[in-house]
Amino acid sequence: MNLGGGQLVKSMAVPSSSASWKSGGDGVSDQFPAGLRVLVVDDDPTCLRILEKMLKNCLYEVTKCNRAEIALKLLRDNRNGYDIVISDVHMPDMDGFKLLEQVGLEMDLPVIMMSADDSKNVVMKGVTHGACDYLIKPVRIEALKNIWQHVVRKRKHEWKEKDYEQSGSVEDGERQQKPNEDVDYSSSANEGNWKNSKKRKDDEEDQEEKDDSSTLKKPRVVWSVELHQQFVAAVNQLGIDKAVPKKILELMNVPGLTRENVASHLQKYRLYLRRVSGVSQHQNGLNNSFMGTPDATFGSMSSINGLDFQALAATGQIPAQSLASLQAAAIGRPTSKPTISMPVVDQRNLFSFEPHKLRFGEGQQQLNGSTKQISLLHGIPTNMEPKQLASLNQSAQTFGGINMQVSSQASQGNTLLMQMTQPMSRAPMLNENNASQISRLPSSVGQAILSNGIPSGVLGRNGIVDSVRGPVYTPVSQTSSLVDFSVSNSAELPGSTFPHASNSGISSLTPKGMMQEEVNSEGKGSRGFPSSYDIFSELQQHKTQDWGLQNVGSTFDGTQHSSIQGSLEGGQNNPPNFGQQFSSYMVDNSLRIKSERHPDANCQTNLFPQQFGQDDLMSALLKQEGIGSVESDFGFDGYALDL
Amino acid sequence: MERSQFTRQAANMRKTLFEQGYLDDQFIQLEELQDDANPEFVEEVVKLFYSDSARFIRNLESSMEKNTLDFDKLDDLMHQFKGSSSGIGAKKVKKECSQFQDYCKARNAEGCIRTFQQVKQEYATLKRKLETYFQLTRQES
Numbered sequence: 001m002n003l004g005g006g007q008l009v010k011s012m013a014v015p016s017s018s019a020s021w022k023s024g025g026d027g028v029s030d031q032f033p034a035g036l037r038v039l040v041v042d043d044d045p046t047c048l049r050i051l052e053k054m055l056k057n058c059l060y061e062v063t064k065c066n067r068a069e070i071a072l073k074l075l076r077d078n079r080n081g082y083d084i085v086i087s088d089v090h091m092p093d094m095d096g097f098k099l100l101e102q103v104g105l106e107m108d109l110p111v112i113m114m115s116a117d118d119s120k121n122v123v124m125k126g127v128t129h130g131a132c133d134y135l136i137k138p139v140r141i142e143a144l145k146n147i148w149q150h151v152v153r154k155r156k157h158e159w160k161e162k163d164y165e166q167s168g169s170v171e172d173g174e175r176q177q178k179p180n181e182d183v184d185y186s187s188s189a190n191e192g193n194w195k196n197s198k199k200r201k202d203d204e205e206d207q208e209e210k211d212d213s214s215t216l217k218k219p220r221v222v223w224s225v226e227l228h229q230q231f232v233a234a235v236n237q238l239g240i241d242k243a244v245p246k247k248i249l250e251l252m253n254v255p256g257l258t259r260e261n262v263a264s265h266l267q268k269y270r271l272y273l274r275r276v277s278g279v280s281q282h283q284n285g286l287n288n289s290f291m292g293t294p295d296a297t298f299g300s301m302s303s304i305n306g307l308d309f310q311a312l313a314a315t316g317q318i319p320a321q322s323l324a325s326l327q328a329a330a331i332g333r334p335t336s337k338p339t340i341s342m343p344v345v346d347q348r349n350l351f352s353f354e355p356h357k358l359r360f361g362e363g364q365q366q367l368n369g370s371t372k373q374i375s376l377l378h379g380i381p382t383n384m385e386p387k388q389l390a391s392l393n394q395s396a397q398t399f400g401g402i403n404m405q406v407s408s409q410a411s412q413g414n415t416l417l418m419q420m421t422q423p424m425s426r427a428p429m430l431n432e433n434n435a436s437q438i439s440r441l442p443s444s445v446g447q448a449i450l451s452n453g454i455p456s457g458v459l460g461r462n463g464i465v466d467s468v469r470g471p472v473y474t475p476v477s478q479t480s481s482l483v484d485f486s487v488s489n490s491a492e493l494p495g496s497t498f499p500h501a502s503n504s505g506i507s508s509l510t511p512k513g514m515m516q517e518e519v520n521s522e523g524k525g526s527r528g529f530p531s532s533y534d535i536f537s538e539l540q541q542h543k544t545q546d547w548g549l550q551n552v553g554s555t556f557d558g559t560q561h562s563s564i565q566g567s568l569e570g571g572q573n574n575p576p577n578f579g580q581q582f583s584s585y586m587v588d589n590s591l592r593i594k595s596e597r598h599p600d601a602n603c604q605t606n607l608f609p610q611q612f613g614q615d616d617l618m619s620a621l622l623k624q625e626g627i628g629s630v631e632s633d634f635g636f637d638g639y640a641l642d643l
Numbered sequence: 644m645e646r647s648q649f650t651r652q653a654a655n656m657r658k659t660l661f662e663q664g665y666l667d668d669q670f671i672q673l674e675e676l677q678d679d680a681n682p683e684f685v686e687e688v689v690k691l692f693y694s695d696s697a698r699f700i701r702n703l704e705s706s707m708e709k710n711t712l713d714f715d716k717l718d719d720l721m722h723q724f725k726g727s728s729s730g731i732g733a734k735k736v737k738k739e740c741s742q743f744q745d746y747c748k749a750r751n752a753e754g755c756i757r758t759f760q761q762v763k764q765e766y767a768t769l770k771r772k773l774e775t776y777f778q779l780t781r782q783e784s
Contacts, residue, residue: 044723046692047730053676090723115645116726138669138729141676 024567034059039083041099042088042114047137051086054141059263060643070093079222082109083151086135089122097129101275104130104268108223110150114139130271170468221261230254231265240273306547433498653779660776665769672734686777692731693770699724700763707759717755718747721762728766735765 038060042048048064053060063082065071068091075082085103089096100111110132115122118136126134135143214511223231234251235243245263252262669721670685677684703720704774706713739762746754 044727044730045695046688046727049691050673050676050687050730053681054672057676057678090719090726116722116729137726138672138732140669140672 033151035310036060036148037063037083038086038147038152039063039065039071039074039084041065041068041091041096043091043093044088047088047139051139051144054139054144057141058145060144068092068096068099071099072102072106075103075109079107080083082107084110084147086114086147089113089126090116094543097125100126100129101272105272108152108154108264108268112147112150128275130268130275158260160260219266221257222387223265227254228265231262231269235266235269240270345523361608427522461611516564533622644745645695645758650779650782653776653782656772656776656779660772666733667732669729669735673731686780689724689773689777692727692733696727696766699727699783700766703759705722712752712755714747714750718744723746724762733766734770736762736769739765 025423036058038055039060040048041050042051045066045068048066052062062076065074068087071087072083075085085488087099091099096113096115100113102109111130112133112135113129113131114135114137116137123134132154133147206256221227229250234248237251238247243266245266248266249257249259249262326480340586372613440526452631572620661670673685673688681687699720703717703724705716706720721740721743725737725744728736728740743744743755743758743762746752746758
């Protein structure tokens with residue numbers, strides 16, 4: 001049963017682990033765990049060979065590969081082809097933890113990390129990144145014999161939610177027993193996790209709520225980009241603290257989706273948010289995701305934006321209508337109701353179908369879109385390609401939405417998140433391609449921006465709430481003035497979801513070249529927001545992305561447009577860093593969002609007459625920079641916020 | 644591999660290798676993996692190790708030729724090499740690797756250079772011994 005490459009040959013009679021498991025009683029086929037489909041990833045051929053042999057001796061189906069990228073490809077091509085992944089921590093092409101994250105988000109498979117390094121912090125990193133176990137090399141076969149427990153545990157966990165009413169205590173009893181069986185090598189962390197997750201589940205879910213769709217066999221739900229967007233929108237709407245699976249499910253209103261699916265996804269999502277806030281060095285991950293294939297995400301961005309925006313609005317921070325109107329006004333278009341109708345499109349799962357596209361990747365996309373509009377963001381290292389821009393334009397709407405989302409998420413996620421991500425995001429976001437750009441970003445700025453910007457800039461609910469009336473962006477407004485350019489164009493309300501032609505307005509403002517830059521930079525900026533992925537994708541799509549960009553821009557724009565930043569700092573209104581970012585961002589992107597982004601920490605600015613604020617900001621920025629009025633540079637009235 | 648198939652010579656040599664600390668329990672793990680489907684698994688893995696790990700030795704050597712040593716890079720390289728060595732149970736090699744890493748962390752260039760020589764020595768010594776050993780195991784008793 002030696003599997004080569006990505007081929008999956010089920011030589012065992014256990015086609016799929018889940019299929020053979022039953023909720024009650026033993027729940028597993030007699031042959032289990034034989035036939036467990038393991039994917040082992042290690043760049044060391046010696047270790048790989050040894051592991052392969054050991055796993056085969058355990059009667060598992062083994063697929064080995066020596067590169068993380070290949071592993072991801074295999075996993076994606078065979079969505080339900082593997083039960084568990086074992087990966088080395090130290091790999092040349094991709095950090096093992098990053099792979100771990102990707103797999104967890106995209107495929108929801110248990111992942112075991114391995115390393116010769118047994119230092120506590122590395123093991124801890126594994127835990128925080130969601131590894132279900134951590135093995136110290138050299139690995140002994142006894143350790144591998146029990147890895148099936150992780151698969152069972154995960155399944156049971158999901159089943160529990162689903163079959164809550166059915167099995168009830170029976171399952172509980174079983175579940176409790178199962179993990180403890182044959183636990184020779186299982187780390188205590190696992191058990192702890194299991195208990196915690198179980199506890200968490202109990203807390204989260206209504207005890208009495210029974211999911212009618214529960215079935216013994218749980219078909220794996222593929223969290224497509226669209227689905228995830230809906231999920232995130234729902235979560236944002238409810239508020240991350242209050243988001244319980246039942247309500248999320250209701251909001252999502254996706255036929256066939258069960259509460260258990262949502263619950264497990266929520267768990268991962270929370271883990272992700274937590275991890276992102278706690279792991280600042282995950283730049284790589286962020287990078288990739290951020291910079292990820294913008295193209296793909298573009299499309300989805302819009303939808304996401306719309307969604308996010310809506311979610312954001314729904315959250316109550318911004319009355320949906322106001323938001324929509326704001327956006328519309330900004331864009332100069334009739335208010336369109338923020339609807340999540342934006343075609344989520346092909347946006348892959350926010351969780352990044354592709355490593356790069358992870359959340360952050362979306363940000364990138366957004367940038368692209370925004371670049372168009374935001375040409376002002378020169379400094380912003382944007383990986384956005386021209387094509388991105390195109391997509392961005394379309395997604396302008398989403399952009400706005402994205403911003404909102406980002407904001408909301410950011411707010412949810414906490415500023416801390418932003419702050420934390422900032423350093424990281426900056427780096428990664430800025431890119432993978434443009435390392436130099438990153439360097440431009442004054443770290444301080446970036447950081448400051450994040451902390452400042454995010455809470456406030458991110459159109460964070462706070463900001464938005466206040467300014468509900470006005471353009472939502474006000475929080476960002478300070479910098480937003482810069483963004484105004486884009487705003488007028490993109491006017492796309494996130495809600496409106498549809499790439500507004502209005503973007504053109506912005507784009508016209510900003511020299512194409514700049515836009516590109518901006519886009520990139522925006523993308524980068526988005527990195528700062530773990531949650532921004534949604535937004536980014538949207539951004540790319542729509543001009544509204546500007547919004548997102550603003551946020552993003554705030555993070556790194558600052559760096560990019562050193563000049564602007566300087567001016568921004570002069571501005572004082574905005575938290576220097578934040579403002580800077582925005583300013584630079586704004587200038588470049590002229591995203592409306594920027595204005596929203598208002599670096600104000602308290603987002604209060606928000607609704608200040610955007611144009612007014614923006615103008616001031618812009619002027620300040622420009623003056624300092626010697627750019628002159630934005631308009632002159634960009635050919636349009638920076639404060640075009642039509643809000 | 645059944646012990647009975649070992650020549651007495653092979654068995655003795657094996658015993659010595661363990662007693663003298665050249666090999667540790669991981670080697671036994673490899674032996675236990677060997678079966679009819681893979682009758683020369685241990686030798687296969689050891690050969691794989693030596694051919695693959697040569698690049699680590701080369702990289703380490705070139706990195707150590709520099710005037711100023713990049714201790715972090717050296718530490719990282721040695722860490723990988725050590726992980727690989729531990730896979731086949733190369734006990735003495737592993738020990739020298741750890742020593743080297745300690746010197747790296749202490750930013751002790753002289754210690755690194757000295758220890759690296761020992762790493763290479765143990766690495767080469769073990770290779771010779773295992774080659775001899777495998778030849779013995781192929782002999783009929």
